[in-house]
Amino acid sequence: MKEYQTITEISGPLVYAEVDEDIGYNEIVEIETPQGDTLRGQVLESSEGLVAIQVFEGTSGIDQNASVRFLGETMKMPVTEDLLGRVLDGSGRPIDGGPEIVPDDRIDIVGEAINPYSRDYPEEFIQTGVSAIDGMNTLVRGQKLPIFSGSGLPHSDLALQIARQASVPEEDEESEDGEGSEFAVIFGAMGITQEEANEFMEDFERTGALERSVVFMNLADDPAVERTVTPRMALTTAEYLAFEKDYHVLVILTDMTNYCEALREIGAAREEVPGRRGYPGYMYTDLAQLYERAGRIEGREGSVTQIPILTMPGDDDTHPIPDLTGYITEGQIYVDRDLESQGVQPPVDVLPSLSRLMDDGIGEGLTREDHADVSDQMYAAYAEGEDLRDLVNIVGREALSERDNKYLDFADAFESEFVDQGFKTNRELETTLEIGWDLLSMLPKEELNRVDEEFIEEYYREEDSEREVVEAAD
Structure with missing residues (x-):
């Protein structure tokens, strides 16, 4: 490790430092402030003689006298089956008062794309217990099916209901060797309020759903930069449980709008040329890197299924976030404001909703032919x-x-x-x-x-x- 005291500029969540060696993209950085605090960051941009570092905890307390250490590795998630039942912050550190995590492995959070040739086609039913989804827009293992909602609508209640009730039908749990695959839920919350976080945790603990879940919590007052790490931490954990431990994993990510706002904030700090409505031009690619981590792999018993939740600004489904999400994913579930005002719970509007893989997951076998x-x-x-x-x-x-x-x-x-x-x-x-x-x-x-x-x-x-x-x- 080399240590530098060459910070030249601090801009929002970014720190710029001069270096005299090649620094890798996404490399992890430790910044020690003059007050003795150690902050973590990640290399966002690396050019000859200069690097841009995004600081997870925010840049408060950092000045030009701070020390910068490059650790020579990318950010990794410590993974183990013992993560089930734990609550972590947006950077993957325990916040539930439990013991430190003793990992079986440490995996790069960027992940690896599933080879299309190795992908197994999703065609097995997941029961959510919600009629508007199970009956009309069926969720299939390995699918990515987002929920499109609006500000003030009860998408959080729907997310909790799915997390609590989702299951794999018993007759389909057995693998070829006669042993069943277990079901787990990864819940990644980004930019939520403390009140929402308390509601989530009370529900998880009251219903016992926490025992089969891993919860990642990034609150509204946490740094926006950490929001860009949270879904990758959650998905890395999901991939480990699915493809190494043979779990069927349901990943619920809320709220993807807050995630995209964090991308826009970082883009503005880097003075990037903005795309539609000020969002970065690479937002489509960034979202695809997350959503495409859902799927099944031939020869593996486990699966990763995603339900990203986003609030459409102004209830506008042509806004860049729902628009791009709709291109990448296999359908969408709409939460409707008119139904909510009539007291319908959950207020799912089945007419604009769609599950493109529904026909492959119903019919013969697990579900009735009708x-x-x-x-x-x-x-x-x-x-x-x-x-x-x-x-x-x-x-x-x-x-x-x-x-x-x-x-x-x-x-x-x-x-x-x-x-x-x-x-x-x-x-x-x-x-x-x-x-x-x-x-x-x-x-x-x-x-x-x-x-x-x-x-x-x-x-x-x-x-x-x-x-x-x-x-x-x-």
Whole structure:
């Protein structure tokens, strides 16, 4: 290690220092302040004779008399199976009062891209217990399925519900050697308030979900630079558990908007030429490096599934963050403000939501064969009911036909009985599909043009029978 006292400039979260040797990109740096504090940083830019260092803890206390030491290695995450049940800060250090981590390995947080040839196609179901997701936008192991939300909407409650309830169906847990793969959740929080952090931790501890989870917490008053490290720490841990310890890992990252704001802050400090709305031009590449770390590898039992959560500024899905995220990921789940104002929990709008891998994860095997037909028919019926609501505002409900009124009733029942299940209800997929058939039985048989005849014969409730909405899980 070489030590320098050659700091020439401090700009926001960045420190510039002169050097007389080649310094590697992403190399870890220790900066000792005149007050005796030691801060950690990372080389952001390296050119002949000058390096730019982003300081994780912020540049407060650093002046030109500070010492800079280059450690000759990139940032690594200490990993071990014993991380399950632990709470760490955004840089991977324990903050739960537990013992220091004794790692089995230390892995570069940048990670390695999965060779496309070695990727195993995602086609196995993950049950979240949320009907609007399981029934209409099914999550598949190895998928990346973001949640698009807005400021003030209860995406945190939905994230906690998924973290608490997500599971792999028992009949699919067994591997070829007859041993099951365990399920784990990695929860990476970026730029959240202390109140949100307390809410997360209370829920994890109360429900026992913490035992199978690793939590990374970067708070709003923590340095923005640390926010760029947090998701990489979380994903490195997930990859270790999945591909070395054969876990099925669900990674929940919230809030990706705060992460992108940190990128913009660093870009401004570096005086980079901004891209759309002031965000760095390389933001697409940066997000892709994170999202593409989801997947399955041939010959490995484990998997990494991602649910990134982002709040759309101004509820605008053409904003660069949701826009670029949508290009990279395999669909999106929309949290809707109108449904939330009506008291629907969780307020998931299934019409703009999409899971591009849903068809590969349902049907034969784990889920019932009628799953795809039920989903398609409910989607079509709800969409027609939504269109008719607009017409009712113009001509009134009395002017509509009996058929149209049935679709309006279906749309109301779909929201109140299928989508609105509460944040504490965990529905089995069987229950979700039973509710779906109860709702479809509100419509005449001849309207079910997206459902196979054999399924109609088996599951349809005749009009003269009493319609019973399944509420066992509620």
